[in-house]
Amino acid sequence: MSDTETPQTRRSRFVLPDWARNTIVTVLIVGALVGIFFTGKNATTGMGSTSQNLPNSVERLLPASGDEVLRQAQVGLDLAEGYKATLTINGTEIRSAKDGLITDLGTGQVLFQPGPEKVIETLNSGQNCVIAMVWDELELESTAKPVSWCFDAT
Secondary structure (H helix, E strand, O other): OOOOOOOOOOOOOOOOOHHHHHHHHOOOHHHOOOHHHHHHHHOOOOOHHHHHHOOEEEEEEEOOOOOOEEOOOOEEEEEEEEEEEEEEEEEEEEOOHHEEEEEEEEOOOEEEOOOOOOOOOOOOOEEEEEEEEEEEEOOOOOOOEEEEEEEEEE
């Protein structure tokens, strides 16, 4: 170091008083708890609530979430105009007419009817779950959003 240079001084750290630090931590914890409360309150859970909180693209689920149906019942959804969908029932994809997917452009229904020589001959006894991938027909299928629900079959 030469005579003209001055050593660098360290800045002292700003330290919050204890009362300020405790107040900030308390506000953050209360805010997190309020956020968790409202998230839980607005969540779509339970057997029947999914059918009541549908996206704008879906008018109704067939059968409705939580319903009890026969093992040969049709499964699908009624879409708003301008949407398309594929179904996955209990992990089995149903994507085209070859798989048994019924798409009625007039009514907007996308359905699957279990039966002999189809990818699903009967629904499972007990709980069955469906994931419908729904997208705007003017967009790519890769933009599809999932709509899922479960129902019981006897």
